[in-house]
Amino acid sequence: MSFYHEIKKYAHFDFQSFFAGVTTDRVEAALAKEKLSEQDFLALLSPAASGSLEQMAAKAHQLTRQYFGHTIQLFIPLYISNFCANLCVYCGFHRGNAISRKKLSLAEIEVEAKAIAATGMRHLLLLTGEAPGVTPIDYLEDAVWLLKKYFASVSIEIFPLDEDDYHRLRLAGADGLTLYQEVSWLILNIVYSITGT
Ligand code: SF4
Structure with a gap:
Protein backbone atom coordinates (compact mmCIF):
# COMPACT_ATOMS: atom_id res chain seq x y z
CA MET A 1 0.00 0.00 0.00
CA GLY A 69 17.39 12.79 22.73
CA HIS A 70 19.42 15.98 22.93
CA THR A 71 21.00 15.69 19.52
CA ILE A 72 21.48 17.89 16.52
CA GLN A 73 22.04 16.22 13.18
CA LEU A 74 23.87 18.23 10.56
CA PHE A 75 23.38 17.32 6.92
CA ILE A 76 24.35 18.86 3.66
CA PRO A 77 22.06 19.12 0.63
CA LEU A 78 23.24 18.08 -2.82
CA TYR A 79 21.08 18.95 -5.80
CA ILE A 80 21.89 16.52 -8.58
CA SER A 81 19.41 18.08 -11.03
CA ASN A 82 17.50 21.35 -11.28
CA PHE A 83 15.08 20.21 -13.97
CA CYS A 84 11.48 20.58 -12.84
CA ALA A 85 8.06 20.32 -14.46
CA ASN A 86 6.30 22.31 -11.74
CA LEU A 87 5.53 25.98 -11.31
CA CYS A 88 5.90 26.67 -7.59
CA VAL A 89 6.06 30.45 -7.61
CA TYR A 90 8.49 30.73 -4.69
CA CYS A 91 11.08 28.46 -6.28
CA GLY A 92 13.80 29.47 -8.70
CA PHE A 93 13.77 26.01 -10.29
CA HIS A 94 10.19 26.26 -11.57
CA ARG A 95 9.83 25.50 -15.22
CA GLY A 96 8.81 29.04 -16.16
CA ASN A 97 12.23 30.38 -15.18
CA ALA A 98 14.67 30.61 -18.06
CA ILE A 99 17.68 29.35 -16.13
CA SER A 100 20.48 27.06 -17.09
CA ARG A 101 19.43 23.45 -16.42
CA LYS A 102 21.83 20.76 -15.37
CA LYS A 103 21.63 17.12 -14.42
CA LEU A 104 24.84 15.81 -12.91
CA SER A 105 26.36 12.68 -14.38
CA LEU A 106 27.41 9.95 -11.96
CA ALA A 107 31.01 11.04 -12.43
CA GLU A 108 30.06 14.61 -11.53
CA ILE A 109 28.11 13.41 -8.49
CA GLU A 110 31.19 11.53 -7.34
CA VAL A 111 33.34 14.65 -7.64
CA GLU A 112 30.83 16.53 -5.45
CA ALA A 113 30.62 13.63 -3.01
CA LYS A 114 34.38 13.51 -2.55
CA ALA A 115 34.56 17.26 -1.98
CA ILE A 116 31.73 17.21 0.57
CA ALA A 117 33.04 14.13 2.37
CA ALA A 118 36.44 15.82 2.65
CA THR A 119 34.80 18.50 4.82
CA GLY A 120 33.86 15.84 7.35
CA MET A 121 30.12 15.88 6.66
CA ARG A 122 28.67 12.39 7.09
CA HIS A 123 24.97 12.97 6.35
CA LEU A 124 23.78 13.97 2.91
CA LEU A 125 20.39 14.99 1.54
CA LEU A 126 20.03 14.23 -2.16
CA LEU A 127 17.63 16.55 -3.99
CA THR A 128 16.13 16.93 -7.43
CA GLY A 129 13.33 18.94 -8.95
CA GLU A 130 10.21 17.10 -10.05
CA ALA A 131 11.12 15.74 -13.46
CA PRO A 132 10.93 11.95 -13.44
CA GLY A 133 11.57 11.85 -17.18
CA VAL A 134 14.96 13.50 -16.64
CA THR A 135 15.89 11.89 -13.33
CA PRO A 136 14.25 8.44 -13.50
CA ILE A 137 14.44 5.85 -10.76
CA ASP A 138 17.41 4.04 -12.36
CA TYR A 139 19.44 7.25 -12.21
CA LEU A 140 18.41 7.98 -8.63
CA GLU A 141 19.19 4.43 -7.58
CA ASP A 142 22.68 4.66 -9.08
CA ALA A 143 23.20 8.03 -7.40
CA VAL A 144 22.25 6.64 -3.98
CA TRP A 145 24.52 3.60 -4.40
CA LEU A 146 27.35 5.92 -5.28
CA LEU A 147 26.75 8.40 -2.47
CA LYS A 148 26.56 5.64 0.15
CA LYS A 149 30.25 4.99 -0.51
CA TYR A 150 30.99 8.41 0.94
CA PHE A 151 28.30 9.07 3.55
CA ALA A 152 26.95 7.29 6.61
CA SER A 153 23.46 8.55 5.81
CA VAL A 154 21.83 9.46 2.53
CA SER A 155 18.33 10.90 2.64
CA ILE A 156 16.26 11.86 -0.37
CA GLU A 157 14.07 14.87 -1.12
CA ILE A 158 12.75 14.20 -4.58
CA PHE A 159 9.38 13.78 -6.25
CA PRO A 160 6.80 11.23 -5.02
CA LEU A 161 7.45 7.64 -6.06
CA ASP A 162 5.45 4.47 -5.84
CA GLU A 163 6.20 1.91 -3.16
CA ASP A 164 8.39 -0.30 -5.37
CA ASP A 165 10.62 2.60 -6.32
CA TYR A 166 10.97 3.73 -2.71
CA HIS A 167 11.95 0.17 -1.91
CA ARG A 168 14.65 0.27 -4.59
CA LEU A 169 16.12 3.43 -3.11
CA ARG A 170 15.95 1.90 0.35
CA LEU A 171 17.89 -1.14 -0.91
CA ALA A 172 20.39 1.20 -2.52
CA GLY A 173 21.04 2.70 0.90
CA ALA A 174 18.67 5.65 1.34
CA ASP A 175 17.63 5.90 4.99
CA GLY A 176 15.42 8.97 5.09
CA LEU A 177 12.78 10.69 3.03
CA THR A 178 11.46 14.22 3.12
CA LEU A 179 8.36 14.92 1.09
CA TYR A 180 6.86 18.39 0.96
CA GLN A 181 3.36 18.76 -0.41
CA GLU A 182 2.39 22.40 -0.55
CA VAL A 183 -0.92 23.75 -1.79
CA SER A 184 -2.62 27.09 -1.33
CA TRP A 185 -4.92 26.06 1.52
CA LEU A 186 -2.81 23.56 3.37
CA ILE A 187 0.83 22.85 3.90
CA LEU A 188 1.71 19.36 4.89
CA ASN A 189 5.28 18.75 5.79
CA ILE A 190 5.51 15.02 5.77
CA VAL A 191 8.77 13.64 6.96
CA TYR A 192 8.97 9.89 6.96
CA SER A 193 11.79 7.87 8.22
CA ILE A 194 12.04 4.85 5.98
CA THR A 195 14.70 3.23 8.09
CA GLY A 196 13.94 -0.44 8.36
CA THR A 197 11.24 -0.58 5.70
S1 SF4 B 1 8.55 21.00 -7.32
FE1 SF4 B 1 10.30 21.62 -6.05
S2 SF4 B 1 11.96 22.11 -7.50
FE2 SF4 B 1 10.03 22.09 -8.65
S3 SF4 B 1 9.34 24.22 -8.69
FE3 SF4 B 1 8.34 23.22 -6.94
S4 SF4 B 1 9.68 23.58 -5.18
FE4 SF4 B 1 10.87 24.02 -7.05
Whole structure:
Protein backbone atom coordinates (compact mmCIF):
# COMPACT_ATOMS: atom_id res chain seq x y z
CA MET A 1 0.00 0.00 0.00
CA SER A 2 1.52 3.31 -1.04
CA PHE A 3 1.02 6.75 0.48
CA TYR A 4 -0.95 7.61 -2.65
CA HIS A 5 -3.43 4.83 -1.92
CA GLU A 6 -3.68 5.94 1.69
CA ILE A 7 -4.44 9.55 0.80
CA LYS A 8 -6.82 8.47 -1.94
CA LYS A 9 -9.14 7.10 0.74
CA TYR A 10 -9.82 10.72 1.66
CA ALA A 11 -10.62 11.94 -1.86
CA HIS A 12 -14.32 12.22 -1.02
CA PHE A 13 -14.01 12.56 2.71
CA ASP A 14 -16.27 15.26 4.13
CA PHE A 15 -13.70 17.20 6.14
CA GLN A 16 -16.10 20.00 7.06
CA SER A 17 -18.61 17.61 8.61
CA PHE A 18 -15.87 15.70 10.37
CA PHE A 19 -14.36 18.86 11.83
CA ALA A 20 -17.79 20.14 12.86
CA GLY A 21 -18.30 16.95 14.86
CA VAL A 22 -15.01 17.11 16.77
CA THR A 23 -15.37 18.14 20.41
CA THR A 24 -12.72 19.24 22.87
CA ASP A 25 -13.18 15.87 24.62
CA ARG A 26 -12.31 14.15 21.34
CA VAL A 27 -9.20 16.29 21.06
CA GLU A 28 -8.21 15.49 24.65
CA ALA A 29 -8.70 11.78 24.00
CA ALA A 30 -6.45 11.94 20.94
CA LEU A 31 -3.77 13.80 22.87
CA ALA A 32 -3.86 11.20 25.64
CA LYS A 33 -3.18 8.29 23.27
CA GLU A 34 0.18 6.60 22.86
CA LYS A 35 -0.52 5.76 19.25
CA LEU A 36 -2.74 8.03 17.17
CA SER A 37 -4.98 6.93 14.31
CA GLU A 38 -5.47 8.96 11.12
CA GLN A 39 -8.71 10.32 12.52
CA ASP A 40 -6.98 11.28 15.77
CA PHE A 41 -4.57 13.39 13.75
CA LEU A 42 -7.50 14.89 11.86
CA ALA A 43 -9.16 15.74 15.16
CA LEU A 44 -6.02 17.67 16.11
CA LEU A 45 -6.40 19.73 12.94
CA SER A 46 -9.98 20.70 13.76
CA PRO A 47 -11.10 24.09 15.10
CA ALA A 48 -11.91 22.35 18.40
CA ALA A 49 -8.18 21.72 18.83
CA SER A 50 -7.21 25.38 18.53
CA GLY A 51 -7.13 25.77 22.31
CA SER A 52 -4.81 22.78 22.69
CA LEU A 53 -1.85 24.07 20.72
CA GLU A 54 0.38 24.39 23.79
CA GLN A 55 -0.53 20.85 24.85
CA MET A 56 0.29 19.56 21.37
CA ALA A 57 3.59 21.43 21.38
CA ALA A 58 4.48 19.95 24.77
CA LYS A 59 3.66 16.44 23.59
CA ALA A 60 5.63 16.92 20.37
CA HIS A 61 8.56 18.16 22.44
CA GLN A 62 8.37 15.17 24.77
CA LEU A 63 8.22 12.70 21.85
CA THR A 64 11.11 14.39 20.08
CA ARG A 65 13.23 14.10 23.21
CA GLN A 66 12.10 10.49 23.69
CA TYR A 67 13.09 9.37 20.20
CA PHE A 68 16.01 11.64 19.37
CA GLY A 69 17.39 12.79 22.73
CA HIS A 70 19.42 15.98 22.93
CA THR A 71 21.00 15.69 19.52
CA ILE A 72 21.48 17.89 16.52
CA GLN A 73 22.04 16.22 13.18
CA LEU A 74 23.87 18.23 10.56
CA PHE A 75 23.38 17.32 6.92
CA ILE A 76 24.35 18.86 3.66
CA PRO A 77 22.06 19.12 0.63
CA LEU A 78 23.24 18.08 -2.82
CA TYR A 79 21.08 18.95 -5.80
CA ILE A 80 21.89 16.52 -8.58
CA SER A 81 19.41 18.08 -11.03
CA ASN A 82 17.50 21.35 -11.28
CA PHE A 83 15.08 20.21 -13.97
CA CYS A 84 11.48 20.58 -12.84
CA ALA A 85 8.06 20.32 -14.46
CA ASN A 86 6.30 22.31 -11.74
CA LEU A 87 5.53 25.98 -11.31
CA CYS A 88 5.90 26.67 -7.59
CA VAL A 89 6.06 30.45 -7.61
CA TYR A 90 8.49 30.73 -4.69
CA CYS A 91 11.08 28.46 -6.28
CA GLY A 92 13.80 29.47 -8.70
CA PHE A 93 13.77 26.01 -10.29
CA HIS A 94 10.19 26.26 -11.57
CA ARG A 95 9.83 25.50 -15.22
CA GLY A 96 8.81 29.04 -16.16
CA ASN A 97 12.23 30.38 -15.18
CA ALA A 98 14.67 30.61 -18.06
CA ILE A 99 17.68 29.35 -16.13
CA SER A 100 20.48 27.06 -17.09
CA ARG A 101 19.43 23.45 -16.42
CA LYS A 102 21.83 20.76 -15.37
CA LYS A 103 21.63 17.12 -14.42
CA LEU A 104 24.84 15.81 -12.91
CA SER A 105 26.36 12.68 -14.38
CA LEU A 106 27.41 9.95 -11.96
CA ALA A 107 31.01 11.04 -12.43
CA GLU A 108 30.06 14.61 -11.53
CA ILE A 109 28.11 13.41 -8.49
CA GLU A 110 31.19 11.53 -7.34
CA VAL A 111 33.34 14.65 -7.64
CA GLU A 112 30.83 16.53 -5.45
CA ALA A 113 30.62 13.63 -3.01
CA LYS A 114 34.38 13.51 -2.55
CA ALA A 115 34.56 17.26 -1.98
CA ILE A 116 31.73 17.21 0.57
CA ALA A 117 33.04 14.13 2.37
CA ALA A 118 36.44 15.82 2.65
CA THR A 119 34.80 18.50 4.82
CA GLY A 120 33.86 15.84 7.35
CA MET A 121 30.12 15.88 6.66
CA ARG A 122 28.67 12.39 7.09
CA HIS A 123 24.97 12.97 6.35
CA LEU A 124 23.78 13.97 2.91
CA LEU A 125 20.39 14.99 1.54
CA LEU A 126 20.03 14.23 -2.16
CA LEU A 127 17.63 16.55 -3.99
CA THR A 128 16.13 16.93 -7.43
CA GLY A 129 13.33 18.94 -8.95
CA GLU A 130 10.21 17.10 -10.05
CA ALA A 131 11.12 15.74 -13.46
CA PRO A 132 10.93 11.95 -13.44
CA GLY A 133 11.57 11.85 -17.18
CA VAL A 134 14.96 13.50 -16.64
CA THR A 135 15.89 11.89 -13.33
CA PRO A 136 14.25 8.44 -13.50
CA ILE A 137 14.44 5.85 -10.76
CA ASP A 138 17.41 4.04 -12.36
CA TYR A 139 19.44 7.25 -12.21
CA LEU A 140 18.41 7.98 -8.63
CA GLU A 141 19.19 4.43 -7.58
CA ASP A 142 22.68 4.66 -9.08
CA ALA A 143 23.20 8.03 -7.40
CA VAL A 144 22.25 6.64 -3.98
CA TRP A 145 24.52 3.60 -4.40
CA LEU A 146 27.35 5.92 -5.28
CA LEU A 147 26.75 8.40 -2.47
CA LYS A 148 26.56 5.64 0.15
CA LYS A 149 30.25 4.99 -0.51
CA TYR A 150 30.99 8.41 0.94
CA PHE A 151 28.30 9.07 3.55
CA ALA A 152 26.95 7.29 6.61
CA SER A 153 23.46 8.55 5.81
CA VAL A 154 21.83 9.46 2.53
CA SER A 155 18.33 10.90 2.64
CA ILE A 156 16.26 11.86 -0.37
CA GLU A 157 14.07 14.87 -1.12
CA ILE A 158 12.75 14.20 -4.58
CA PHE A 159 9.38 13.78 -6.25
CA PRO A 160 6.80 11.23 -5.02
CA LEU A 161 7.45 7.64 -6.06
CA ASP A 162 5.45 4.47 -5.84
CA GLU A 163 6.20 1.91 -3.16
CA ASP A 164 8.39 -0.30 -5.37
CA ASP A 165 10.62 2.60 -6.32
CA TYR A 166 10.97 3.73 -2.71
CA HIS A 167 11.95 0.17 -1.91
CA ARG A 168 14.65 0.27 -4.59
CA LEU A 169 16.12 3.43 -3.11
CA ARG A 170 15.95 1.90 0.35
CA LEU A 171 17.89 -1.14 -0.91
CA ALA A 172 20.39 1.20 -2.52
CA GLY A 173 21.04 2.70 0.90
CA ALA A 174 18.67 5.65 1.34
CA ASP A 175 17.63 5.90 4.99
CA GLY A 176 15.42 8.97 5.09
CA LEU A 177 12.78 10.69 3.03
CA THR A 178 11.46 14.22 3.12
CA LEU A 179 8.36 14.92 1.09
CA TYR A 180 6.86 18.39 0.96
CA GLN A 181 3.36 18.76 -0.41
CA GLU A 182 2.39 22.40 -0.55
CA VAL A 183 -0.92 23.75 -1.79
CA SER A 184 -2.62 27.09 -1.33
CA TRP A 185 -4.92 26.06 1.52
CA LEU A 186 -2.81 23.56 3.37
CA ILE A 187 0.83 22.85 3.90
CA LEU A 188 1.71 19.36 4.89
CA ASN A 189 5.28 18.75 5.79
CA ILE A 190 5.51 15.02 5.77
CA VAL A 191 8.77 13.64 6.96
CA TYR A 192 8.97 9.89 6.96
CA SER A 193 11.79 7.87 8.22
CA ILE A 194 12.04 4.85 5.98
CA THR A 195 14.70 3.23 8.09
CA GLY A 196 13.94 -0.44 8.36
CA THR A 197 11.24 -0.58 5.70
S1 SF4 B 1 8.55 21.00 -7.32
FE1 SF4 B 1 10.30 21.62 -6.05
S2 SF4 B 1 11.96 22.11 -7.50
FE2 SF4 B 1 10.03 22.09 -8.65
S3 SF4 B 1 9.34 24.22 -8.69
FE3 SF4 B 1 8.34 23.22 -6.94
S4 SF4 B 1 9.68 23.58 -5.18
FE4 SF4 B 1 10.87 24.02 -7.05
